Amino acid sequence: xxxxxxxxxxxxxxxxxxxxxxxxxxxxxxxxxxxxxxxxxxxxxxxxxxxxxxxxxxxxxxxxxxxxxxxxxxxxxxxxxxxxxxxxxxxxxxxxxxxxxxxxxxxxxxxxxxxxxxxxxxxxxxxxxxxxxxxxxxxxxxxxxxxxxxxxxxxxxxxxxxxxxxxxxxxxxxxxxxxxxxxxxxxxxxxxxxxxxxxxxxxxxxxxxxxxxxxxxxxxxxxxxxxxxxxxxxxxxxxxxxxxxxxxxxxxxxxxxxxxxxxxxxxxxxxxxxxxxxxxxxxxxxxxxxxxxxxxxxxxxxxxxxxxxxxxxxxxxxxxxxxxxxxxxxxxxxxxxxxxxxxxxxxxxxxxxxxxxxxxxxxxxxxxxxxxxxxxxxxxxxxxxxxxxxxxxxxxxxxxxxxxxxxxxxxxxxxxxxxxxxxxxxxxxxxxxxxxxxxx
Numbered sequence: 001x002x003x004x005x006x007x008x009x010x011x012x013x014x015x016x017x018x019x020x021x022x023x024x025x026x027x028x029x030x031x032x033x034x035x036x037x038x039x040x041x042x043x044x045x046x047x048x049x050x051x052x053x054x055x056x057x058x059x060x061x062x063x064x065x066x067x068x069x070x071x072x073x074x075x076x077x078x079x080x081x082x083x084x085x086x087x088x089x090x091x092x093x094x095x096x097x098x099x100x101x102x103x104x105x106x107x108x109x110x111x112x113x114x115x116x117x118x119x120x121x122x123x124x125x126x127x128x129x130x131x132x133x134x135x136x137x138x139x140x141x142x143x144x145x146x147x148x149x150x151x152x153x154x155x156x157x158x159x160x161x162x163x164x165x166x167x168x169x170x171x172x173x174x175x176x177x178x179x180x181x182x183x184x185x186x187x188x189x190x191x192x193x194x195x196x197x198x199x200x201x202x203x204x205x206x207x208x209x210x211x212x213x214x215x216x217x218x219x220x221x222x223x224x225x226x227x228x229x230x231x232x233x234x235x236x237x238x239x240x241x242x243x244x245x246x247x248x249x250x251x252x253x254x255x256x257x258x259x260x261x262x263x264x265x266x267x268x269x270x271x272x273x274x275x276x277x278x279x280x281x282x283x284x285x286x287x288x289x290x291x292x293x294x295x296x297x298x299x300x301x302x303x304x305x306x307x308x309x310x311x312x313x314x315x316x317x318x319x320x321x322x323x324x325x326x327x328x329x330x331x332x333x334x335x336x337x338x339x340x341x342x343x344x345x346x347x348x349x350x351x352x353x354x355x356x357x358x359x360x361x362x363x364x365x366x367x368x369x370x371x372x373x374x375x376x377x378x379x380x381x382x383x384x385x386x387x388x389x390x391x392x393x394x395x396x397x398x399x400x401x402x403x404x405x406x407x408x409x410x411x412x413x414x415x416x417x418x419x420x421x422x423x424x425x426x427x428x429x430x431x432x433x434x435x436x437x438x439x440x
């Protein structure tokens with residue numbers, strides 16, 4: 001995500017004329033990242049299930065940072081595409097690794113918050129990135145252009161952080177050197193109630209089939225499509241859109257920081273509401289409403305007076321409210337899909353569709369439709385409408401599944417009412433385990 005954010009800051013710092021980008025070439029710089037992720041996502045999931053996860057993540061972060069720093073050396077579209085494609089390759093390990101780490105370390109009721117916290121870093125990156133971009137935008141002379149300094153600084157920071165992750169982070173509770181053997185066992189027992197298993201390296205074909213025929217897996221994947229298509233476009237064009245409201249480059253970099261704060265508030269707010277109400281899907285629906293309002297106003301209000309420009313800026317901010325649906329759906333994958341092979345297939349499906357949405361997102365911003373981008377915003381309205389239908393469908397499905405299992409338990413079926421969680425570590429899927437209850 002940071003690669004996309006950095007490009008967005010650089011888009012108004014001169015990278016487009018300096019590298020001679022024309023037509024849809026700028027859009028392709030984001031799309032090529034996600035096409036790469038699409039190709040390597042399944043092999044990545046296969047590798048992640050079989051290697052020490054923290055060490056692998058550390059290597060990927062270091063490699064990613066080194067490539068990001070190399071962006072500063074690019075002189076044309078070809079160079080940029082090569083660098084961005086490599087960024088996609090190294091970035092592809094991060095999200096599936098985070099989802100699997102969340103399910104190994106945290107209980108089901110803790111996972112929604114954890115997944116949201118790591119997504120919240122997108123907002124934090126907007127804030128820190130906006131400040132750094134503002135500072136680098138002040139550089140007007142010297143051997144490197146301001147956007148080149150930006151990529152170098154981000155890249156070097158990422159490399160240092162990647163080394164730290166490798167040194168500090170254990171691969172699983174059983175590998176953590178800071179705990180006694182007793183504590184390690186307690187950590188594993190703590191997640192027994194998840195009934196989603198601990199890292200199990202046996203591949204089960206029947207679980208693959210179950211994942212591909214399970215409506216809820218497709219529901220989560222569709223949520224990813226409907227949320228990533230708008231986010232990747234809005235993310236890579238944020239600088240260009242905000243600047244088109246009549247702000248200077250320096251003002252635009254600072255205003256991007258406000259967007260970061262807003263994303264953090266939306267994600268924290270959605271987690272707080274879920275914790276209070278235990279309603280994941282209804283919370284998602286509530287957060288889609290501001291996105292409808294913001295997008296419709298962006299399409300209808302002209303940027304003539306100063307107050308209209310400020311109003312449009314606020315509309316642009318609130319459009320990103322739907323982001324909470326993306327993070328809550330991801331946390332539901334880690335809590336509602338049981339069985340190690342089934343979970344890895346569900347995670348792969350999610351990220352394949354996630355990458356597809358991200359790849360299409362910038363392409364709906366057509367260069368001849370600038371600066372208002374009506375076609376892009378109309379497409380976004382279609383995505384939000386489909387998102388509402390998918391969320392309502394998912395809720396009906398999960399409620400129905402739980403009712404069926406409660407009826408089994410009431411009828412005296414022992415497996416459906418197993419308080420001791422006897423089968424919790426047997427690598428059963430959510431459908432094979434009648435004691436499993438879905439969160440919605």
